[in-house]
Amino acid sequence: MSKKTWLGTVVTTVEGEGVESFINACTSQNIQFMNVERTSMTSVRAVILIEDVRKLRKIARKRGLVIRFLERDGMYVIKERSKKRFGFIIGIVAFCVALGLLSQLVWKVDIEGASPLVEQDVREWAAQEGLRIGQPQWRLAPEADIQQRVTEEVPGATWIGVEKIGTKYQFRVVEQHLAEEQEQLTPRHLIANKNGVIQQMYVENGRAVVKSNDVVQKGELLVSGLIGREGEETAIAAKGEVMAETWYQGTVEAPLQLNGIASTGETKNQYTFTWNDYSFVFWNKDAEGEYEEFHTETDQLTLPLGFVTVPLPIEKTTYEQRDTMTIEYSEEEAIEHAVSIGKNHLEQQLDNDAKIIAENILQTQTDNGKVKLSIHYQVVENIVQVAPIQQGD
Amino acid sequence: MSAISKKFRKLISKGMQIPIDVTLGLPRVTMIGQLHVYIENHQGILSFTPERVHLRLTDGELIVVGQNIIIKAILPEELILEGTIDEIKHV
Numbered sequence: 001m002s003k004k005t006w007l008g009t010v011v012t013t014v015e016g017e018g019v020e021s022f023i024n025a026c027t028s029q030n031i032q033f034m035n036v037e038r039t040s041m042t043s044v045r046a047v048i049l050i051e052d053v054r055k056l057r058k059i060a061r062k063r064g065l066v067i068r069f070l071e072r073d074g075m076y077v078i079k080e081r082s083k084k085r086f087g088f089i090i091g092i093v094a095f096c097v098a099l100g101l102l103s104q105l106v107w108k109v110d111i112e113g114a115s116p117l118v119e120q121d122v123r124e125w126a127a128q129e130g131l132r133i134g135q136p137q138w139r140l141a142p143e144a145d146i147q148q149r150v151t152e153e154v155p156g157a158t159w160i161g162v163e164k165i166g167t168k169y170q171f172r173v174v175e176q177h178l179a180e181e182q183e184q185l186t187p188r189h190l191i192a193n194k195n196g197v198i199q200q201m202y203v204e205n206g207r208a209v210v211k212s213n214d215v216v217q218k219g220e221l222l223v224s225g226l227i228g229r230e231g232e233e234t235a236i237a238a239k240g241e242v243m244a245e246t247w248y249q250g251t252v253e254a255p256l257q258l259n260g261i262a263s264t265g266e267t268k269n270q271y272t273f274t275w276n277d278y279s280f281v282f283w284n285k286d287a288e289g290e291y292e293e294f295h296t297e298t299d300q301l302t303l304p305l306g307f308v309t310v311p312l313p314i315e316k317t318t319y320e321q322r323d324t325m326t327i328e329y330s331e332e333e334a335i336e337h338a339v340s341i342g343k344n345h346l347e348q349q350l351d352n353d354a355k356i357i358a359e360n361i362l363q364t365q366t367d368n369g370k371v372k373l374s375i376h377y378q379v380v381e382n383i384v385q386v387a388p389i390q391q392g393d
Numbered sequence: 394m395s396a397i398s399k400k401f402r403k404l405i406s407k408g409m410q411i412p413i414d415v416t417l418g419l420p421r422v423t424m425i426g427q428l429h430v431y432i433e434n435h436q437g438i439l440s441f442t443p444e445r446v447h448l449r450l451t452d453g454e455l456i457v458v459g460q461n462i463i464i465k466a467i468l469p470e471e472l473i474l475e476g477t478i479d480e481i482k483h484v
Contacts, residue, residue, distance in 0.1 A: 024437035027469050036464035038442050046464075 005034070008050035008076025015043040016065035025059055026052075050076045106135045107167035107306065114173035118156045122171055125154050131169055133307040143169075185237030186388060190223040192216045193385035196244035206238030216244065216383070225389050235389045242384050245357070248346060248377040254338035256369045258327040263295070266321040275313045291321040334371040335364065342375050354381035420450045422481065429465070430457060430474040430481065438467075446474060456482040 014022060019042070023033060034047040048056060050072065060067045072080075082089050109126055111119045126132065129149075131140060140146070147162040150171070154160065161172035190206065198214045206223040210216055222242050226233035268290050271283035297318045303310040329337065343356065350356075356379050363374040399417070406413050414421045414434065423431040432448065432455065439447040439454065443462050448455040462476035 020438040020441050023441075023467065027437070027467055030469060033464065033467045036441070036467065038463075044441070 004049060004051070006074055008072060008074035008079075009034070009047050010050050010053065010072045011045065011070040012048050012056070013039065013043055013045045013068045013070065014060065014065055015067075016063070017042065018063065019044045019065070022059065022063055022065055025063075026056060029055060029059070031055055050074070103167060104137050105167060106131060106133060106137055106140070106169060108133065109169045109171070111171040111173060113175070114157070114171075115175060118154070118173060118175055121154050121156060122150065122160065122173060125150060126169070126171070137164075137167075185239070187225050187235035188237050188389055189221055189225045189387045190238045190240060190242070190384045191387045192218055192220045192222055192242070192244070192383045194218055194244070194246045194381075194383045196246040196383055198242060198244045199380055200243040201240065202242075203238075203240035205236055206240060208240075210242075221387075222384065240384065241382050243380055244383045246379050246381055246383065248379060249362075250342055250346065250375055250377070252338040252342040252345070252373045252375060254329075254334045254341060254371050254373075256329050256331070256334050256366075256371065258329070260325055260327070261293070261322050262325050264321045264323050266291070268319045270317040270319065272315045272317065273313060274315050279315075287317070287319045290319060293322040293324070295320045295322055331366060331371060335361070335373060338371055338373045339375065342373070342377075346377055346379075350379065350381060354379055418451045420455065422455070424478065424481070427459070427478050428475065430478055432472045432474070434470055435472050438464075443476070448472070450483075454484045456480075456484060458482070 016022075023036070023044075023046075026033070031052040032049060036044060036046040039045050053069065056067065109123070109131055111122050114122060129140070129146070131146070141149075143162045143164050147160065150160045150162060151157065156176060157173050158176045159174045161170075161174075163170045163172070195218050196216060198210055198212050198216060201208055201210075201212065201222075203223050206225050207227050209221050209224050216222065223238040223240050225236050225238040227236060228234050268284055268287040270281060270285070270287040273280045273282055297320070299316045299318075301312040301314045301316055303312055339359065339361070343359065346356065356377055358378040360376045361373055362376050363372075365372040402417055403413070405411065406415075406417070413419060418434055420435060421431075421433040423433075425431075434451065435455070436449040436451060439449055441447070441464065444458065444460060446457040446462055446464075448457070457474055457478060458480040459476050459478040462474055462478070465473040465475040467473075
């Protein structure tokens, strides 16, 4: 019904003779009145649009009426007020602009599925293309183009997917796995590098000399590199795996009592202001006297700002309370401990495909607060060792 | 409005099935309970107090009687009264 009331309205009082005919005159000139109230015999209060004020004044002057304008409302008021709070409006606008602009920058480049080497390559390539933190996105080529070019130009990757997720560029790398190069092998035999009982043999190239359950001595020939009829053998590189049961024996010691220093978990942070040679503790000055035994760690505080990290002239020193602790083991516990230590030691010495199949404690001895074990291990492992065939022999 | 013009308009209204208030410029008064009165095609206010509003129409006058009547809005051809309406008289 009412037009443009949101633009601005003003409460007006009209006083004088012939208010009704004044309203009629105004209405015929397209001035809109709202909430017209009679306040006394000769006066009326009404709400009119601010844009009509000038017309209204003119008509009122002609008729000798007194008009007064009171409170105003609507956009007009906001406009007036915003003139007074100009800085505030600028702030709002600047914020929106900044938000809009910043959301158009690259804030993260993520590389997924690449080995460190390839990742480094991709990262360098991206940086050189301008795809680094803080770069405006509108200067960059569309993702599909980047994807095609990065796949072509970065070696070591079969395919690199590029996806833009908000302000983040996500690279998905599928790496090439080149077939392993066939080693060039010289003619050779395979011999045993340990004493043992053969459990299982797998000969890829060559002629097996021993068979399962054979007992072999160190240095004994397992797979011969000479094949063919007797007298006219050709020398080839024997290749294969011979799993044999071997034996190890070792002594392990474990203490019945363990002394150690451990953190109690209680910490105090001390903050120091440092500038050149000047330093000043401004937080937790007494932290040093707090604990009897402690460990300290000092860090320089920094302010991470996305693409740069600004160091602050503040050092944080953490005081960690420490305590000496004594752990007592019973004999069984100590033995258990020793066994696991021994197993660990042995596993570290053995190859990956070796397996400990049994362990037997031969001897247990307790003295001087220590348990001393003598353990015998049965292991299945590859005992193959390469022995070159001398050509012309 | 001359008699001939009036007749002609009535004819058009009948023939073309246009509401008579449109063709003849007659007032259309709508009342919503006792609260509101919408008056279309008014010709101006003659007098106005919270108890009594006197309007001019194309032919005659309209008197609205009630309590606490205010003119909610007034446009060249449209007028809305608000308050407690007791009586509407066409004179």
